[in-house]
Amino acid sequence: MGAQMEGINGGAGHCSLEKRGCGGCPMLSLPYDEQLRRKQARLEELLGEFGPVAPILGMEHPWHYRNKVISSFAWGPGKALVSGIYAQGTHRVVPVEQCLLHREELDQAVAAVRQAAREFRYQPFDENRRTGLIRHVLCRHSLTTGEVLAVLVTASPVLPGARAFAARVKELCPAVATLAQNVNPRPGSAVLGDREKILYGRGYIEDVLCGVKFRISPSSFYQINPVQTEVLYSAAISAAKLTGKERVLDAYCGVGTIGLSAAAHAGSVVGVELNRSAAACAVDNARANHIPNARFRCGDAAAFLDGMAARGEMLDVVFLDPPRAGSTPVFLDALCRVSPPRVVYISCNPETQRRDLDYLVRRGWKVASIQGVDMFPHTEHIETVVLLSKLNTKQHIEVELNLDELDLTAAESKATYEEIKEYVLEKHGLKVSSLYISQVKRKCGLDVGQNYNLSKKENAKVPQCPPEKEAAIMEALKHFQMI
Numbered sequence: 013m014g015a016q017m018e019g020i021n022g023g024a025g026h027c028s029l030e031k032r033g034c035g036g037c038p039m040l041s042l043p044y045d046e047q048l049r050r051k052q053a054r055l056e057e058l059l060g061e062f063g064p065v066a067p068i069l070g071m072e073h074p075w076h077y078r079n080k081v082i083s084s085f086a087w088g089p090g091k092a093l094v095s096g097i098y099a100q101g102t103h104r105v106v107p108v109e110q111c112l113l114h115r116e117e118l119d120q121a122v123a124a125v126r127q128a129a130r131e132f133r134y135q136p137f138d139e140n141r142r143t144g145l146i147r148h149v150l151c152r153h154s155l156t157t158g159e160v161l162a163v164l165v166t167a168s169p170v171l172p173g174a175r176a177f178a179a180r181v182k183e184l185c186p187a188v189a190t191l192a193q194n195v196n197p198r199p200g201s202a203v204l205g206d207r208e209k210i211l212y213g214r215g216y217i218e219d220v221l222c223g224v225k226f227r228i229s230p231s232s233f234y235q236i237n238p239v240q241t242e243v244l245y246s247a248a249i250s251a252a253k254l255t256g257k258e259r260v261l262d263a264y265c266g267v268g269t270i271g272l273s274a275a276a277h278a279g280s281v282v283g284v285e286l287n288r289s290a291a292a293c294a295v296d297n298a299r300a301n302h303i304p305n306a307r308f309r310c311g312d313a314a315a316f317l318d319g320m321a322a323r324g325e326m327l328d329v330v331f332l333d334p335p336r337a338g339s340t341p342v343f344l345d346a347l348c349r350v351s352p353p354r355v356v357y358i359s360c361n362p363e364t365q366r367r368d369l370d371y372l373v374r375r376g377w378k379v380a381s382i383q384g385v386d387m388f389p390h391t392e393h394i395e396t397v398v399l400l401s402k403l404n405t406k407q408h409i410e411v412e413l414n415l416d417e418l419d420l421t422a423a424e425s426k427a428t429y430e431e432i433k434e435y436v437l438e439k440h441g442l443k444v445s446s447l448y449i450s451q452v453k454r455k456c457g458l459d460v461g462q463n464y465n466l467s468k469k470e471n472a473k474v475p476q477c478p479p480e481k482e483a484a485i486m487e488a489l490k491h492f493q494m495i
């Protein structure tokens with residue numbers, strides 16, 4: 013019942029669960045390099061028309077990355093209680109004790125719950141006859157704390173000997189920091205029901221991503237590959253080119269992971285999320301991490317952005333990370349009306365993303381970069397980060413400032429703006445504006461005076477110094493011994 017690799021060759025092989033009907037890893041027979049090549053080709057096919065696709069970011073060790081497992085109960089041979097996954101396209105349970113994708117701690121926690129359930133003679137729920145009690149066990153793992161959250165899903169509320177059962181689970185697997193019972197009497201494939209009882213622990217576990225602590229509850233969305241999530245969020249945040257001043261929207265924000273990771277680099281962040289418990293977790297996460305410049309709203313992202321557009325509110329950067337179905341015309345239309353200079357579209361489904369990009373490109377947006385991230389090795393899923401921009405030349409002209417408007421402080425004026433410009437042109441062949449110089453000086457902690465970056469026009473958008481010019485200006489500042 014364990015996932016045994018057979019015929020391992022350059023990372024490729026077969027898992028013994030495959031033969032029993034598990035369809036979880038359709039790319040497992042391919043070497044990992046080849047999997048990445050195919051995903052890259054797929055992205056180029058789907059998104060290449062919008063611009064070049066950067067090489068996909070894969071994992072160094074593409075095994076045991078999943079931090080979440082759902083194991084369903086059934087009778088096995090000899091009426092022994094087993095748990096595992098449904099065979100592809102059926103509700104027949106394939107018993108699983110180990111999986112090549114799960115964190116090992118999760119398999120151990122599931123084994124502990126299964127063993128305790130056997131000892132307490134809990135009967136698996138039979139969907140057809142509607143008999144029995146226990147349906148699934150859902151476990152989540154924190155890579156940073158090592159804690160596991162386990163949720164036993166039952167068809168009815170009474171769990172005989174619940175306290176003793178919980179103590180036995182803890183004894184069998186001390187990593188289970190919290191155990192909950194979720195009651196789901198409804199037929200159908202939804203795993204969790206609406207009612208929850210904590211059997212022990214806090215009812216949540218904590219994980220750290222990009223230096224921010226996050227609370228994970230049983231039902232809130234949380235990325236399932238923590239190693240690649242940091243890669244994904246870093247790609248998204250660096251695409252946004254935050255300078256510490258921007259007004260940012262994190263749309264479809266889940267427990268606030270992207271917005272809270274970006275908050276230290278932005279002026280302010282507002283997040284919007286439909287799931288009430290996830291939105292509440294986002295608020296708690298901001299408070300627990302002492303992040304004062306982030307706030308969260310529970311609601312529909314499209315209605316929220318539409319409201320902002322109607323009130324004429326401004327945004328500098330919008331992150332959107334919608335579910336697989338992608339965004340909606342109402343959201344995209346509101347995005348066009350708010351018209352932030354940069355939009356970072358994170359997607360777990362490049363097909364719906366392509367549809368939405370097509371809509372935006374037809375409304376005058378440009379795709380500036382496309383980056384794939386392999387969040388799900390051995391499966392066909394691909395995650396992407398796409399940067400869109402909508403800068404117009406009028407806005408560039410509005411903010412171009414003269415040196416005297418920059419209110420330069422004497423202490424910082426080791427080299428004048430003109431000298432820096434001349435130096436950069438001569439040494440790097442690049443023309444740089446006073447605005448760009450002032451932005452880089454500011455980044456280096458040099459005071460550039462009160463009027464830095466201000467336009468004479470209200471609501472003007474400020475173009476940001478491109479990386480190549482930033483590097484050249486930095487070099488000039490070093491040359492003039494200003495940094």
Ligand SMILES: C[S@@+](CC[C@H](N)C(=O)[O-])C[C@H]1O[C@@H](n2cnc3c(N)ncnc32)[C@H](O)[C@@H]1O
Binds near residue numbers: 265268269314
């Ligand atoms: C792909 S997840 C992204 C979550 C988060 N950005 C992250 O990385 O963990 C999509 C999220 O959108 C939320 N969602 C779905 N429909 C929504 C809507 N109409 N408005 C706001 N949020 C929605 C889901 O509850 C889910 O948390």
